[in-house]
Amino acid sequence: MQVAGVFVCHHLLAQAHQQVVIIDDMGKPSHLDIIILILLAMLLVPLWASLDVGGGSMVSIHADGGQWLYPLDQDRTVEVEGPLGVTTIQIEDGSARIISSPCPTRSCMRMEASMSPESLVCLPNRVSVSITGGPEDVDVIVY
Amino acid sequence: MSLSTEERGIIIRLASLSLSLSVLESGLPHVIPFLRLGLGNIALLWGLGRLPGALFILLCALRWLLSAFMAGTLLSPYGLAGLAGSAASCLAMLLFHRLAGKRLSYYSLSPLGSMASGAAQLLVSSLVLSTSVMGLLPLMLTFNLASGLVTGIIAAKAEAHLVLDAGDASTEEGGRWTGLALLHIPLIIITALADKPWVLLLLFLAALMSCHLAGRRIRPGLYAVSFISVVLFNLLSPSGRIIASFITEGALMDGIRKGLVLLSLTALSQSFAASGLRAGGLPGQVLTAYGRLNAALFQEEGSFKERLRRLMSGQGQDKGGGDRPVRTMPRVLVLTVAALIALIA
Structure with a gap:
């Protein structure tokens, strides 16, 4: 069980390491792009939620x-x-x-x-x- | 700041391309005044990896200056909102590009710039027009995320077709400031300070007259949409006696006044643009290159694909010539009389 755990941990670490790939071409989407896009989309949720329809008193x-x-x-x-x-x-x-x-x-x-x-x-x-x-x-x- | 020949060439090429792409976009229908696809940003994105930071800012500044000047919005609140948007977009893209290097591609830099631009434009509009404009923020940012992604994808796919070296664009024209152009500056200050509706209406009509005398096309639709949207936005924050269902007297009067200020400043700015100023130096070279690109897009023969190819490769014939100021004296007279009446009132 423990061995399997260590293996999974190692595998995840290897994956995380692979994600930091520096590309030469600004025309190709990277993992960081996807993270930024998801963050930007998440920023919109509280904005829509805080939309004050009725206005103040x-x-x-x-x-x-x-x-x-x-x-x-x-x-x-x-x-x-x-x-x-x-x-x-x-x-x-x-x-x-x-x-x-x-x-x-x-x-x-x-x-x-x-x-x-x-x-x-x-x-x-x-x-x-x-x-x-x-x-x-x-x-x-x-x- | 000294420019190498290569950097100068890149700036001229990308700034003129950006202006042409904006013209291309203005041919597409505008659903809502505030929301735009922002095709012009494509050319700016291509500048990110090719120019040092300070020159990238110069590229963005040139693009804003020339597009506001040609659209005739340079001296109006639209120009101010556009400046805030361009500056925010430029700095956001530059900052993220510098922080992340090439790990960030156009796919995320473009939406980042587009959303920063939208937020800054709304902020300035809410200061100038009505605080209820900020209610548009979620819609605007959602739209700009999508439109930024679209322009980012186009920038990524089309970059391979970009030819940067488009021959020399060394035609320089001397700067020429005329008294007529200078006359607009006091008028704009008077308009910003005036608060009587009839004075504002007078200034607006005088500026329209000046545009008409200069032979500049007057777009009633633009004025009507601006005025109605300012009044509506002001009605959203009620104040004063209720006249009809959601219309309050105070908000209506305030809206009409702010609407008239916007109309007058827009018309004055249009009249200013028709005052025969010629740009020299780098802006002049960008305008010359832009004139060539527009000829390649609209005046020469060929399929749409062929026209786009010419746009990307920077080919095109310079048609030359420019609009000279006409009927200067009647325009000076109309504007001076309006200014004097406004000052006495």
Whole structure:
């Protein structure tokens, strides 16, 4: 058994040694070519797998005047008009907040939304802000 | 860097052959704008084993410069993406060739160069146009692996037919810079800085007018495809008020603006190419040799196989002559007026 093992080992070594053949002609494929081609093809697999079809998280704003959509990862301030006046939404550091609101209680300004399906609602001024897309591995959210 | 006569001959022969192969390829249908077979790379591959590293880079640089100049994309974002692609491909092939010596053949060097070129082109396009262009990376690299393998196989099979010594190509033409050509440089800077759509549209129309006056063929298809694809790519990253299903106001305006910048720069670059610059020295010699090869390919009689044989052996008659700049004054006027209006706006 051991003898057979040694024989196999020796045979593999001999094969490995044979693979390093330096050819003169760049027009003939070598073993190294095949290895490089296989590596290049393998490089494509994670690339296709990482292809982000849905894109990142988006901030979706609904108001009387229509719907607005902004990427969550770009900082900006958005003003939308409601029946009571202007509601100002700030997108900063990956989360959205309402920073000024014409409504009486201003309860909408106490929260922030940073991942799907969190949302901010200002009922009196009829403005809603929700996060869509992005990672969706949340099982349940309890308020 | 001093060139021996032999090295100079090899560079002229391979650079002109590469340009001719690209022309041959442009006759094949283009399915998607970004994806190309890259037949021109075949001639560069043949340079790998024949030239020292620095001269191989010179060969690649000459090929990029002249092809961008003749296609009229030298001063446009396409030229920039092409430069990044050529440089990445050149360096990748050279690096692997130097590391592995002759253990690596065209079969793997060609896909390596082709994939490096594709990745670099997309990277530059994503900086200039829209980050969503990077979504094309897997498709582009897969295509380039396959196309690189195809061109590598052709390079391996066809090398036996290559004749390097194609007689002298010593016709030198003097360099000639005209004021008209120089006028394009401030215009390009103005275009890159402009952000009002109507100013960009004006610059685009002025550049088209200049191309038309110069008698250069205007390809509406090229402009339409460029503009539409830039707008579409920008719509893929939504921003702003939703106008219709996936169209947002911010992304649409941004796309239109970037699309107009691309159109203006492309048209200006085309107009620049029609400004009567003549190349001297090595580039001039490559262009002369290239003119001969094109004559061998397209103007002389013979079957397709016969034409290819002439291309590989470097035979062909120089038809001579070149395009002289025409109607220079109206073109200078149109471009200057557009530049002034853009500056005031």
